[in-house]
Structure formats: C-alpha cells, structure tokens
Amino acid sequence: MTTVGAPRSTLAERLRRLLPHEAVIDDPATLLPYAYDASFWSLRQQRLPDVVVVPRTTEDVQRVVRFADETNTPVIARGAGTGQTGGAVAAQGGIVISFARMREVIEIDRANLQAIVRPGLVFNDLQAALAPHVLFFPPDPGSGRACTRGGMAANNASGPHAVRWGTTSAYVLGCEVVLADGSVIWTGGARSKALKSSSGIDLAKLFVGSEGTLGIITTLRLRVQPRPPARAVVLAGYERLEDTVRSLDDLFAAGMLPSTAELLDTSAVTAIQKWQPSLGLPDGEAVLFIEVEGTPDHVLSEVRYVDEIVRKRASVTRFAEEEASVARLWAARSGLAAASALAHPGKHRIFAGEDMAVPLTEIPRTIRRAREIGAELGVAVIFYGHFGDGNVHSAILIDPEDTDEVRRADELADRLHKLAIEVGGTVTGEHGTGAVRSRYMRAEHGDALDLMIRIKKALDPKGIMNPGKLYGEMSRGEPL
Known part of the structure; x- marks a missing residue:
C-alpha cells in the first residue's frame, strides 16, 4: 500500500480553492508545531506536514478528504497534539486536519443523558458545560486541560476512574465520520437518541480506537452520567x-x-x-x-x-x-x-514505554521486573498507575542530550513493551498505538492483526488515512 501525493508546492494553492484562505497553513515556521506531539519519538523524527488545514464544518473536512483521495495524499486528523505515540504526526507528510475551530457543544440533553459535540472540544470544557446540568463525562485523562474529545475517541482514552466507569468506547453512542473517499456516515443511527441498541454491528466501536486510520470523526454523540455529589x-x-x-x-x-x-x-x-x-x-x-x-x-x-x-x-x-x-x-x-523532575535533577520525563496494562495479579511481578531492567540499563524510572484496571505507567527520566542514555532509554521502552505482552497484558492501556507501538501489534494480536489490516484496506484502499500508524507491517517499511 503506497501513497504518492500531490507535489508539495501545489497542495496549499489547490486547497485554498476549496477552503477560505486563512484555513490553509503552509508557512514552514507555522507548520513546525504540527511536527510534534508529546512523544519522545516525534521530538527526534521531526516529520513536518506539507500543509495544515483548519476546517469549521464537516463539509470542509469532506472537501479536504476528497482532495486527498483524488491526489493520493496522506491525511491526518489532529486534536491538541497531547498524544504520546506520534499518532497525530504526519509520519509520511501530507495534510494535517486540525480541529481547533470545530470545538462546539452542539447539544446537551439532560433528560436523555447525552451530549452532541465536535471533535475539537477540550475535555475540561466539556466537563464545564455539563456541570450546570449535574452531569459529567466519566473517562478522565490526565491531559484533560488540553486533550480533545476527538483525540480521546481516536485513542479510546480513559484515566484513573476507568476501574468503575470504563473507557471512552463505552460512552460513544454514535459518531459522524468522513470516510477515505469523502463520503459521510453516521454510526449508531443518524436520528437515534437511544442509550443502547442491538441493531446491527456497532460501527461506532469500529472507529473508536482506530486513530484516524479508518475515517475522520467530525461529530460525536456521547453518553454522559449524573455527577456524584x-x-x-x-x-x-x-x-x-x-x-x-x-x-x-x-x-x-x-x-x-x-x-x-x-x-x-x-x-x-x-x-x-x-x-x-x-x-x-x-x-x-x-x-x-x-x-x-x-x-x-x-x-x-x-x-x-x-x-x-x-x-x-x-x-x-x-x-x-x-x-x-x-x-x-x-x-x-x-x-x-x-515531582519526578525534582527527584532527578537534570533529567527530563520522556513518554516512551509508558502505558502497559497487565492482569491485576501480574502487577507486582511486572513492576519488580521493570525496576530490574531499568537498573540494569542505568536509566531512572518511576512507576505509578491506575491500579484498579492494571494500567502501569512508567516515567522514564533521562538527559535528552546524552546520546548513550537515549539509546538505553529506547532499549528500556522496548523491553517494557515486550514484558507487558509476556505477562499477558497489552502495550497500551489508554494512550494508543500510533507510530511508536505499531511494531508490537503482531506480537500482541497474532493473526487477529490480519483482520484489522483487511478492514483497513476495505475502508481505505489507497492507504491515505494516517499512514504509518497502528498496523505494524503496513507502515510501508519506514523506521518507527
């Protein structure tokens, strides 16, 4: 699966014929922040997009995706860039769609316990909008001050309260999705306000956690809950x-x-x-x-x-x-x-190997073995996490200018991912796969990865939707 893409010099010019002039960004200095997310991988890779577009409507997104389909150009959806796996970085160039201007709360339906929102809505802003209705959205990531609802859905994010309330996928009742050919569908029924359904395949769950590789979510219908007092x-x-x-x-x-x-x-x-x-x-x-x-x-x-x-x-x-x-x-x-920075002066927290989830009974063995690996490699690491659902976070602390320490940190992250699989866990409990963890998908999922790839090819035959992410061997051979 390959993508060719339109020549860089013409992308912005042609997109400005489809969108307002100010919605298209191609100035290199302005593009630079879009080369990164919170991952250590992105800080080193510096994958600059060819152009960034900032739509206001679903129709704007459709125009961009149709253009990408016609020109075989990669297209990557982006929220706030708080992800820790390179998931919203243009790994192979192309068009980044920023949802910074699609952040409305369209509706809050107190009586039916749901809200309809745009993907660029910041998590804390959603909670503030729900508060007067004595409602809240339970999954609560640590980056809630900045992360967006679309990004949370893309990664199936959660947080400390998942042990009782579950993950984002449990609260997405339906979503509007722009597919790779520019067509639009509503999952969960375009007019439905039901809180549950056994009518057909739950397509919303297909897109939640797919990291923008199957389609781009432009509206979400969310289940919300009464807030405990x-x-x-x-x-x-x-x-x-x-x-x-x-x-x-x-x-x-x-x-x-x-x-x-x-x-x-x-x-x-x-x-x-x-x-x-x-x-x-x-x-x-x-x-x-x-x-x-x-x-x-x-x-x-x-x-x-x-x-x-x-x-x-x-x-x-x-x-x-x-x-x-x-x-x-x-x-x-x-x-x-x-606190970590104070405990280890001169070191900086990096996000790598930070999100394994393991069976509850394996937590002690996992942390003890992870400590041993860190000590063996001479890399400082702090362990904490959402104990109630087995999500063990590791804060790796290094001097990013020390090339040998960076190499050892890379080895530590690799061995932590493999340890998670070895004890019957997963390489990511809530942060997603992205580019960073794509290489472990075969080891974790076995032949089930083949079915994921078949679904990807069926929905995105040209491979333009966030290429280089999630599917392991479909990364077109580029270094991850």
Missing part, C-alpha cells in the same frame, strides 16, 4: 507490592468497586515526598489512593468500610473526607511529573 479517599501504605493486590481482591470480594484505585510505587512516593513533604505519604513499597463516590451519607459509610478492609493488609491507612483534603491528594498525584 461527594467523594472521599482512603490512603493506604504497604510494605510489599503483593499486599496491594490482595487488598484490591479483598474489596472485590466484599462487593466493593471503588471509583479509583491509584498506585504509587516507592519511587513515586519518594518523588512526591521531595516535592510536597507536608503530605506525609506513608513509607513502604507502595501506596494506594482508593476513592469512593456517591451521596454524602453513602460516601461517609463507604470510606470507613474501605478503610476497615484495607487496613487488614496495609501498614498504615488514613482517609480524607473534606473536599479540600481530597483535592490536595489528587493534586499531588497529578503533579507527579513535576
């Missing part, structure tokens, strides 16, 4: 990682499903303590943040019940019920990136 957190310290797994199993055995169960291993605890010593996090090999949500009376009862269960195995527990105290604990957890 209260929350509380139990903070538990453990002498051994294995006891964290046993505590979580104790909660499940008691019929308890917390809204979050976040893990900080000893490296993360040390970093946060250096940054905010007044928090007084427990010593030991690991700390769990376990949150419960509900009505105020329910939360008061639940947090005490959780504390009673986990203290059987934890060396120390305490709980926070006041919102200010809960918010302070979450701020410390969210500030782990800043």
Whole structure:
C-alpha cells in the first residue's frame, strides 16, 4: 500500500480553492508545531506536514478528504497534539486536519443523558458545560486541560476512574465520520437518541480506537452520567507490592468497586515526598489512593468500610473526607511529573514505554521486573498507575542530550513493551498505538492483526488515512 501525493508546492494553492484562505497553513515556521506531539519519538523524527488545514464544518473536512483521495495524499486528523505515540504526526507528510475551530457543544440533553459535540472540544470544557446540568463525562485523562474529545475517541482514552466507569468506547453512542473517499456516515443511527441498541454491528466501536486510520470523526454523540455529589479517599501504605493486590481482591470480594484505585510505587512516593513533604505519604513499597463516590451519607459509610478492609493488609491507612483534603491528594498525584523532575535533577520525563496494562495479579511481578531492567540499563524510572484496571505507567527520566542514555532509554521502552505482552497484558492501556507501538501489534494480536489490516484496506484502499500508524507491517517499511 503506497501513497504518492500531490507535489508539495501545489497542495496549499489547490486547497485554498476549496477552503477560505486563512484555513490553509503552509508557512514552514507555522507548520513546525504540527511536527510534534508529546512523544519522545516525534521530538527526534521531526516529520513536518506539507500543509495544515483548519476546517469549521464537516463539509470542509469532506472537501479536504476528497482532495486527498483524488491526489493520493496522506491525511491526518489532529486534536491538541497531547498524544504520546506520534499518532497525530504526519509520519509520511501530507495534510494535517486540525480541529481547533470545530470545538462546539452542539447539544446537551439532560433528560436523555447525552451530549452532541465536535471533535475539537477540550475535555475540561466539556466537563464545564455539563456541570450546570449535574452531569459529567466519566473517562478522565490526565491531559484533560488540553486533550480533545476527538483525540480521546481516536485513542479510546480513559484515566484513573476507568476501574468503575470504563473507557471512552463505552460512552460513544454514535459518531459522524468522513470516510477515505469523502463520503459521510453516521454510526449508531443518524436520528437515534437511544442509550443502547442491538441493531446491527456497532460501527461506532469500529472507529473508536482506530486513530484516524479508518475515517475522520467530525461529530460525536456521547453518553454522559449524573455527577456524584461527594467523594472521599482512603490512603493506604504497604510494605510489599503483593499486599496491594490482595487488598484490591479483598474489596472485590466484599462487593466493593471503588471509583479509583491509584498506585504509587516507592519511587513515586519518594518523588512526591521531595516535592510536597507536608503530605506525609506513608513509607513502604507502595501506596494506594482508593476513592469512593456517591451521596454524602453513602460516601461517609463507604470510606470507613474501605478503610476497615484495607487496613487488614496495609501498614498504615488514613482517609480524607473534606473536599479540600481530597483535592490536595489528587493534586499531588497529578503533579507527579513535576515531582519526578525534582527527584532527578537534570533529567527530563520522556513518554516512551509508558502505558502497559497487565492482569491485576501480574502487577507486582511486572513492576519488580521493570525496576530490574531499568537498573540494569542505568536509566531512572518511576512507576505509578491506575491500579484498579492494571494500567502501569512508567516515567522514564533521562538527559535528552546524552546520546548513550537515549539509546538505553529506547532499549528500556522496548523491553517494557515486550514484558507487558509476556505477562499477558497489552502495550497500551489508554494512550494508543500510533507510530511508536505499531511494531508490537503482531506480537500482541497474532493473526487477529490480519483482520484489522483487511478492514483497513476495505475502508481505505489507497492507504491515505494516517499512514504509518497502528498496523505494524503496513507502515510501508519506514523506521518507527
């Protein structure tokens, strides 16, 4: 599968015949930010798009995609560029479609628990729009201040609350999609406002998580939920990682499903303590943040019940019920990136090998083995994650100017990906595959990858939709 593309010199000129002049960007200095996302890969590859377009309507997107189809030019959808895998970078040149001007909340239907939004809408802006209706969108990525709804759908993003509420795919009821030939479809029924359906194949789920390789989402119909009015957190310290797994199993055995169960291993605890010593996090090999949500009376009862269960195995527990105290604990957890930099002066956090998800029972073995690999290679790494669903994040810290340390960090990321597969997990729990993890798709999915490739070829026979991503051997032989 190859793409030829129109000559670079004529792309912008021809696109300006289809769109307003200001919607087409081809100035090299202005194009430069589009060569990157948050991935370390993109910082080194510097894949500049030939042109960026900034549409306002679905019809604008159609015009661009039809042009791309006619000229065999790659076309890449982009939200805020917060992705960590090179997914929104023009790996093979072409046209980047930025959704910076398609960020409307079209409708909030309180009675039917849904919202219709554009893909460029920032996550936190959606939450702010839902708040007066006492609603919220449950999947909550750490980049919520910047990431967009379209990007979340493309990667099937989630966050700390996935253990109770699930991932983005569970909340996309339908979407408007521009296909590779420029035609438009609505999945989930163009006029439907049903919250569930068993009518045919759920095509919305086909596009969620496909990273813009099958089509470009231009509108989303989302399921939203009533926002719980209260929350509380139990903070538990453990002498051994294995006891964290046993505590979580104790909660499940008691019929308890917390809204979050976040893990900080000893490296993360040390970093946060250096940054905010007044928090007084427990010593030991690991700390769990376990949150419960509900009505105020329910939360008061639940947090005490959780504390009673986990203290059987934890060396120390305490709980926070006041919102200010809960918010302070979450701020410390969210500030782990800043804490990491203080703990390792002169080093910078890179996003590589950072998103494995493994069976809950394999978390201790995975973290211990990952620590050993980091120590063997002489690379600093901090482990934390969404413990309740097995999502282990690794913060690799290096000096990007040290070429040998960069090489060792690359090896560490590679071995972490392979470790995740070895223990029965996945190379990505919520950040997506993109260019960075494409090479591991065959090892993880086996022959099922062949079916994914057949679907890709059926929907995008010319291979113009975000080429070089997701499908492993369909990356046209380019280095990833």
